[in-house]
Amino acid sequence: MNLEPGTWNSTSPSSLLLDQPLVILDVETTGAHPAYDRITEVGLIEVERGRCIGEWSTLVNPGESIPPAIQGLTGITNEMVALAPSFAEIAPRLLARLEGKLLVAHNARFDYGLLRNEFRRAGLRYSSRVLCTVKLSRRLFPAETRHNLDALMARHDVACDARHRALGDARAVWLLVSQWRRELYPAVLAAAVERLLKAPAVPAGLPEGALDEVPEAPGVYLFHGENDVALYVGKSINLRARVMAHFAGDHRDSRDMKIAQQVKRIDWIETAGELGALIEEARLVKALAPVHNRRLRRTNELCAWRWRAEGEKGARPADKTKSHSRDSALGGGTPRLVSARELDPAQLGDLYGLFRSRSAALEALRGLAAEHELCPIMLGLEKGRGPCFAYQIKRCRGACAGKESRAVHGLRLGQALARLKMRPWPFKGRVGVREAGDAGEQLIVLDRWCYLGTVRSEAELHEWTERRLQPVFDLDTYRILSRFLSSSRQNYTVVELAT
Numbered sequence: 001m002n003l004e005p006g007t008w009n010s011t012s013p014s015s016l017l018l019d020q021p022l023v024i025l026d027v028e029t030t031g032a033h034p035a036y037d038r039i040t041e042v043g044l045i046e047v048e049r050g051r052c053i054g055e056w057s058t059l060v061n062p063g064e065s066i067p068p069a070i071q072g073l074t075g076i077t078n079e080m081v082a083l084a085p086s087f088a089e090i091a092p093r094l095l096a097r098l099e100g101k102l103l104v105a106h107n108a109r110f111d112y113g114l115l116r117n118e119f120r121r122a123g124l125r126y127s128s129r130v131l132c133t134v135k136l137s138r139r140l141f142p143a144e145t146r147h148n149l150d151a152l153m154a155r156h157d158v159a160c161d162a163r164h165r166a167l168g169d170a171r172a173v174w175l176l177v178s179q180w181r182r183e184l185y186p187a188v189l190a191a192a193v194e195r196l197l198k199a200p201a202v203p204a205g206l207p208e209g210a211l212d213e214v215p216e217a218p219g220v221y222l223f224h225g226e227n228d229v230a231l232y233v234g235k236s237i238n239l240r241a242r243v244m245a246h247f248a249g250d251h252r253d254s255r256d257m258k259i260a261q262q263v264k265r266i267d268w269i270e271t272a273g274e275l276g277a278l279i280e281e282a283r284l285v286k287a288l289a290p291v292h293n294r295r296l297r298r299t300n301e302l303c304a305w306r307w308r309a310e311g312e313k314g315a316r317p318a319d320k321t322k323s324h325s326r327d328s329a330l331g332g333g334t335p336r337l338v339s340a341r342e343l344d345p346a347q348l349g350d351l352y353g354l355f356r357s358r359s360a361a362l363e364a365l366r367g368l369a370a371e372h373e374l375c376p377i378m379l380g381l382e383k384g385r386g387p388c389f390a391y392q393i394k395r396c397r398g399a400c401a402g403k404e405s406r407a408v409h410g411l412r413l414g415q416a417l418a419r420l421k422m423r424p425w426p427f428k429g430r431v432g433v434r435e436a437g438d439a440g441e442q443l444i445v446l447d448r449w450c451y452l453g454t455v456r457s458e459a460e461l462h463e464w465t466e467r468r469l470q471p472v473f474d475l476d477t478y479r480i481l482s483r484f485l486s487s488s489r490q491n492y493t494v495v496e497l498a499t
């Protein structure tokens with residue numbers, strides 16, 4: 001090969017990506033759910049070497065009623081599809097048009113997901129490389145915030161005579177892509193397309209097509225290596241995309257490179273939603289200790305500081321009588337280290353932490369003392385009577401030397417500890433978090449930051465209640481739940497359950 005300057009071919013394979021055979025496709029449906037909803041119309045444009053060589057479109061009988069709102073949007077009515085062929089009837093012809101071509105669609109994940117499901121129902125397998133024009137637009141015009149079809153048509157001056165019909169929308173997408181080819185530097189367009197098409201290589205140890213089987217649904221996945229050893233557990237709201245990402249090209253991540261070399265099998269569990277996936281992941285990481293997950297925490301060393309400000313309601317008599325409690329009447333006393341095993345999940349309000357070990361807890365408290373000029377003797381970090389060494393070097397404001405009242409010291413300690421405060425359980429008692437997704441509906445049963453289990457029916461729930469499981473505190477679950485329940489997610493509901 002001649003690599004002299006000037007002999008470089010400016011047409012890198014990537015700039016030819018849009019010259020390969022393309023099918024620009026759009027489908028109309030009975031709804032927005034790729035797993036449940038059905039196709040009512042397919043429209044496609046066949047493109048070769050940048051030229052349209054044919055159009056094809058057909059109505060499809062979805063085998064179920066089209067909701068009125070969707071009929072209103074698309075104009076496709078139950079009467080119109082009543083005599084149309086079913087998807088199974090058009091499937092072989094459609095597959096012949098799609099096979100071996102790059103599928104281009106606006107919000108392609110939706111169209112591709114629906115197509116794959118419909119083909120699967122018809123007993124056929126369809127798998128293709130996919131180019132999404134929403135993603136392409138985002139990459140080409142990152143400063144723009146809106147990339148829906150109407151916004152793009154307005155911005156790039158593209159008209160559509162049959163918006164929300166399959167062929168009409170496919171034509172609009174084709175005009176859009178043609179417009180970009182004219183407007184943009186070929187190298188810019190080519191780089192964006194190449195980046196989006198960077199296909200993940202199927203690892204050598206996996207059978208061909210193994211990645212195609214992974215669903216686009218929330219859940220956990222598990223990579224197995226030689227002799228079925230657990231390599232890695234991960235979770236995602238889109239299993240397929242996340243699993244593919246492990247094997248996508250550059251392997252800048254050395255862990256992903258090792259996984260790609262070692263993986264022999266992929267397993268997954270679909271969950272109804274994100275919380276189910278988070279909890280299942282934590283459970284599997286603990287149970288299987290996969291090679292490439294972070295080393296498990298030794299949870300038996302977990303501990304927290306217990307401290308209650310002066311005058312707070314419900315101060316525990318037990319704390320007041322502790323001999324090492326120097327002063328429980330004023331300033332709230334000395335913080336006491338408690339291990340996670342002693343924790344009562346119902347009483348997290350006066351706890352600060354958690355810490356992975358005793359020394360981590362001590363270090364954190366020392367750090368707070370230094371930062372806030374608190375007295376190490378008052379905190380129980382140093383023995384003896386005041387004034388403390390820190391006071392002598394002006395790092396303590398002198399609660400130990402009568403220079404600061406214990407009440408003020410206690411107030412400042414409370415402020416210093418505030419960001420470590422553990423959240424009290426925000427419900428009366430046992431609750432269920434209801435998530436719904438492709439995998440059906442699940443009720444995740446929780447009690448005072450503890451995970452009790454997942455049920456799928458009333459009967460199952462009843463059985464559980466009968467068994468009266470005791471909550472066992474677990475740091476990972478606490479963290480997952482406190483983050484999840486305080487976020488602004490809307491796709492779950494909480495039901496209070498009888499205890």
Ligand SMILES: [Zn+2]
Nearest residue numbers: 375388396400
């Ligand atoms: Zn001091």
